[in-house]
Amino acid sequence: xxxxxxxxxxxxxxxxxxxxxxxxxxxxxxxTIGDLSAELAARKTNGxxxxxxxxxxxxxxxxxxxxxxxxxxxxxxxxxxxxxEVAKDxxxxxxxxxxxxxxxxxxxxxxxxxxxxxxxxxxxxxxxxGIDHMSAxxxxxxxxxxxxxxxxxxxxxxxxxxxxxxxxxxNYKFTWNPRNVVxxxxxxxxxxxxxxxxxxxxxxxxxxxxxxxxxxxxxxxxGYANRDSLKYRSVYGLDNALTxxxxxxxRVGYSKSWNMFVTLGMTDDSYTxxxxxxxxxxxFTNSFLPYHPTDSVELxxxxxxxxxxxxxxxxxxxxxxLFNPNxxxxxxxxxxxQILEKILGxxxxxxxxxxxxxxxxHKFGYExxxxxxxxxxxxxxxxxxxxxxxxxxTVGLPxxxxxxxxxxxxxxxPGVQLPITREVYTPILEELETYGIIFNEKHxxxxxxxxxxxxx
Numbered sequence: 001x002x003x004x005x006x007x008x009x010x011x012x013x014x015x016x017x018x019x020x021x022x023x024x025x026x027x028x029x030x031x032t033i034g035d036l037s038a039e040l041a042a043r044k045t046n047g048x049x050x051x052x053x054x055x056x057x058x059x060x061x062x063x064x065x066x067x068x069x070x071x072x073x074x075x076x077x078x079x080x081x082x083x084x085e086v087a088k089d090x091x092x093x094x095x096x097x098x099x100x101x102x103x104x105x106x107x108x109x110x111x112x113x114x115x116x117x118x119x120x121x122x123x124x125x126x127x128x129x130g131i132d133h134m135s136a137x138x139x140x141x142x143x144x145x146x147x148x149x150x151x152x153x154x155x156x157x158x159x160x161x162x163x164x165x166x167x168x169x170x171n172y173k174f175t176w177n178p179r180n181v182v183x184x185x186x187x188x189x190x191x192x193x194x195x196x197x198x199x200x201x202x203x204x205x206x207x208x209x210x211x212x213x214x215x216x217x218x219x220x221x222x223g224y225a226n227r228d229s230l231k232y233r234s235v236y237g238l239d240n241a242l243t244x245x246x247x248x249x250x251r252v253g254y255s256k257s258w259n260m261f262v263t264l265g266m267t268d269d270s271y272t273x274x275x276x277x278x279x280x281x282x283x284f285t286n287s288f289l290p291y292h293p294t295d296s297v298e299l300x301x302x303x304x305x306x307x308x309x310x311x312x313x314x315x316x317x318x319x320x321x322l323f324n325p326n327x328x329x330x331x332x333x334x335x336x337x338q339i340l341e342k343i344l345g346x347x348x349x350x351x352x353x354x355x356x357x358x359x360x361x362h363k364f365g366y367e368x369x370x371x372x373x374x375x376x377x378x379x380x381x382x383x384x385x386x387x388x389x390x391x392x393x394t395v396g397l398p399x400x401x402x403x404x405x406x407x408x409x410x411x412x413x414p415g416v417q418l419p420i421t422r423e424v425y426t427p428i429l430e431e432l433e434t435y436g437i438i439f440n441e442k443h444x445x446x447x448x449x450x451x452x453x454x455x456x
Contacts, residue, residue: 001028001029001030001050001408002027002030002072002261002432003029003030003032003070003071004020004022004029004030004031004032004071004072004073004075004403005032005034005068005070005071005072005074005075005077005409006020006031006032006033006034006075006084006318007035007055007056007058007075007077007078008034008035008077008078008180009033009034009035009037009040009041009044009077010035010040010077011078011176011389011391011392012100012126012176012391012392012396013033013044013077013392013396014044014387014388014389014392014396015267015388015392015393015395015396015397015400016075016077016392016395016396016397016399016400017031017033017051017396018044019396019397020400020403020404021045021046021048021050021051022249023404024048024051025050027034027404027408028405029050029409030050030052030069031045031048031050031051031052031075032051032052032054032067032320033051033052033053033054033226034044034053034054034055034056034067035053035055036051036055036056036057037055038054038055038325039135041053041055041056042338051435053279053289054067058078058082058086060084061295064085064086064089065089065092065093068089068090068093068095069089069093069095069267070088071095071375072096072334072407073095073096073098073403073406073407074086074090074095074096074097074098075097075098075099075399075400075403076097076098076099076101076109076302077099077100077399079178080099080101080102080105080124080168082106083099083101083104083107084104084106084107087107087110087121087194088110090121090308091110091113091114091117091119094117094119095119096119096120096121096122096170096403096406096407097119097120097121097122097318098121098122098123098125098399098402098403099121099122099123099124099125099128099399100123100124100125100126100129100130101123101124101126101129102124102129102396103123103124103300103416103418104124107123107416108416110394110416111375111415111416114415115414115415116413116414117414118381118414119346119414120406120411120412120413120414120415120417121415121416121417121420122402122403122406122411122417122418122419122424123416123417124250124398124418125398125402125418125419126395126398127157127358127391127394127395127397127398128157128160129418130361130381130395130398130399130419131156131177131360131379131394131398131429131432131437132157132246132362133418133419133420134299134398134419134420134424134425134428134429135360135362135379135425135429135439136155136236136362136375137236137420137425138154138420138425138426139362139364139375139377139441140153140236140237140238140364140430141422143366143368143375144237144365146368147368147369148366148367148368149240149367150238150241150364150365150366151241151242151243151365151366151372151446152241152242152243152244152364152365152366152374152446152448153236153238153243153244153245153323153362153363153364153365153407154161154211154243154244154245154246154247154361154362155239155245155246155247155360155361155362155363156211156213156221156223156246156247156248156250156359156360156361156362157248157356157358157359157360157361158221158223158249158250158358158359158360159175159176159356159357160172160175160250160251160354160356160357160358160359160390161173161350161354161356161357162354162355162382162383162390163218163353163354163357163359164355165253165350165351165353165355165356166171167392168319168347168348168400169312169315169316170254170316170348171172171250171251171252171253171254171255172254172318172348173226173346173348173349173350173354173356174344174348174349174350174357175243175350175356175358175390175391178341178344178345181335181343181344182269182340182341182344182382183269183337183421184248185203185206185224185227186203186267186269187209187227188203188227188228188414189201189202189203189227190206190225190226190227190228190229191227191228191229191230191241192225192230192244192245192246193229193230193233193241193243193244193245194242194243194245195242195243195448196242196243196341198230201225201344201450202241202295203262204233204262204263205260205262206224206225207224207255207256207259207262207264208255208259209225210223210224211223211245211247212252213361213363215359215361215378215381216378216440217434217444218357218359218380219250219375220251221249221250221251221252221359221361222249222250222251222252222253222255223244223247223248223249223250223361224235224247224248224255224386225246225247226246226247226248228252228274229244229245229246230244230247232244235418235420236420238442239240243365244304249360253312256313257313257316260313260317261340263275263305264288264301264304264305265288265307266284266288266337266339266340267336267337268335268336268337269335269336269337269338270335271335271336272333272334272335273287273333273334273336273339274333275294276331276332276333276334276339277328277329277331277332277334278328278329278341279286279320279328279329280324280325280327280329281322281323281324281325281326281327281328281329281343282297282322282325283322283324283351284329284339284343285297285301285320285323286300288336289304290304291345297323299313299365299374301317302314308320319347320344320346320347321343321346321347322343327346329342329343330336333433335371336404342413350386350389351386352385352386353385353386354385355382355383355384355385355389356382356389356390356391357380357381357382357383357390357392358379358380358391358393358394359378359379359380360375360378360379360380360391360439361376361377361378362375362376362378362439363375363377364376364377364378365446365447365448366374366446367446372445372446372448373443373444373445373446374444374445374446374447375441375442375443375444376441376442376444377439377440378439378440378442379437379438379439379440381393381394381436381437383411386417391456393435393437397432397437398419398428398432401427401431401432402419402428405424405427405428410423410427411423411424428454
């Protein structure tokens with residue numbers, strides 16, 4: 001049998017594991033699932049005869065060597081910074097590798113060694129990054145095949161709560177790593193190009209510079225800029241495009257509300273707060289406000305943020321229990337960002353039967369035969385419940401499909417890469433459609449970049 005090693009059995013691995021187990025008999029596969037929690041790994045195998053669950057410690061060098069050496073391909077669902085150790089062993093033992101994570105500089109530096117070994121290291125093969133690359137390159141390549149020139153490319157993706165489970169004022173629940181949500185946009189200015197002009201948005205302005213868009217059947221959304229859109233110009237072959245903008249989708253109103261936390265300093269992860277384990281939620285909120293001998297925490301906050309008592313922003317803050325003196329943080333030496341994550345987790349965690357929703361939106365402006373045209377491409381995927389989420393489906397399935405394509409010799413081009421060639425994206429997108437992950441394209445006259453669609 002052919003052996004697949006999956007390292008990491010967390011939330012995003014559910015569909016990945018199920019897909020490969022379903023394919024194990026016809027494809028002659030044996031799946032080893034390794035996780036720090038042997039119990040979690042065993043639960044994901046569900047007693048399947050072609051699966052083996054093990055407690056796996058990535059820092060146990062001997063175990064890592066043993067398991068990688070006996071595999072035919074390795075799928076790493078670890079946090080991004082841990083892929084490198086796996087990658088080095090895959091080169092040593094000449095094993096292909098697939099991840100859903102961005103290509104790190106360290107991973108990119110392995111490209112020559114990977115090519116010399118004749119291996120495929122497929123990265124950025126999940127949702128975002130992943131399906132966004134594949135679906136974008138399919139349309140871009142189609143435009144080029146006809147002799148067209150791409151003028152504009154905008155791409156947005158969001159992990160959201162499905163309409164039927166949307167029951168809070170923020171219209172949002174955690175569908176992936178909450179810490180990444182709290183720290184979103186930090187670490188440098190957002191960079192992109194619009195109408196031939198380079199633009200930069202510092203973190204303190206990021207959530208007040210949003211674009212708006214409609215997705216048919218699902219209403220209106222807003223998008224804020226990702227950190228660095230420019231790094232994909234050359235990757236996509238769009239060095240001459242006038243506009244290139246990648247962003248994150250939320251329901252309208254979220255960004256304005258999130259900006260309150262940014263303004264107060266609650267998303268800061270650079271220092272720890274004294275006595276945080278005994279701090280109440282009200283104490284936490286008050287710690288960012290000036291001292292006043294008589295004004296209440298509520299009054300001080302409304303004054304600082306210029307919020308009227310009948311403003312929906314006020315209701316959103318109250319909904320999170322930020323003024324509750326009886327709820328205790330309970331985190332030792334915590335940063336503001338860690339405490340905010342804890343507070344939000346009380347309210348934004350998916351309930352067992354809640355459904356999440358992935359929304360992806362691409363806009364392509366191009367010139368063909370002297371005429372300017374536009375394609376809007378949208379994809380919406382709704383999850384089933386807290387376990388079988390749309391996030392797990394859209395991250396895990398393309399990773400699994402790519403791994404099987406590599407194992408079967410359908411994807412052969414060696415090197416450290418992302419899924420932007422026809423060899424890779426065509427079979428993956430075609431199979432994803434059979435699982436309901438479908439892009440709908442709408443052709444229309446070219447609208448260009450409309451600054452009126454941007455919030456001040």
